[in-house]
Amino acid sequence: MRTITIRYTSFRECPNCEGRGDDGAPWRPAECRRCKGRGRLVTDIEVEDSVDGLLPRSRYDFNALGEVYLLDFDEDEEFEVVRARDPWG
Ligand SMILES: [Zn+2]
DSSP states (O other): OEEEEEEEEEEEEOTTTTTSSBOOOSSSOOBOTTTTTOSEEEEEEEEEETTTEEOOGGGEEEOTTOOEEEOSOOTTOOEEEEESSOTTO
16 A cells, blocks of 8 residues: 655754643643643654655645645545654654
């Protein structure tokens, strides 16, 4: 089956929580809404298609939480999405 491999290649510290992942409250800290508790935001990714190779930036979109949206893909085509490793380690 066609495989789409996603690699998270670049991150930055979440400016909202300064990398803590929460609001720093001493009692029952709340999860940071911007990074969802991860402390880091995704700034760059690589998407490799088993058919077309490395996809140009115009073929996908992503957000700071690491959600990836493939563009111009045939909805009828089946493919498996693989995340190369857990970006939040
Ligand atoms: Zn945060």
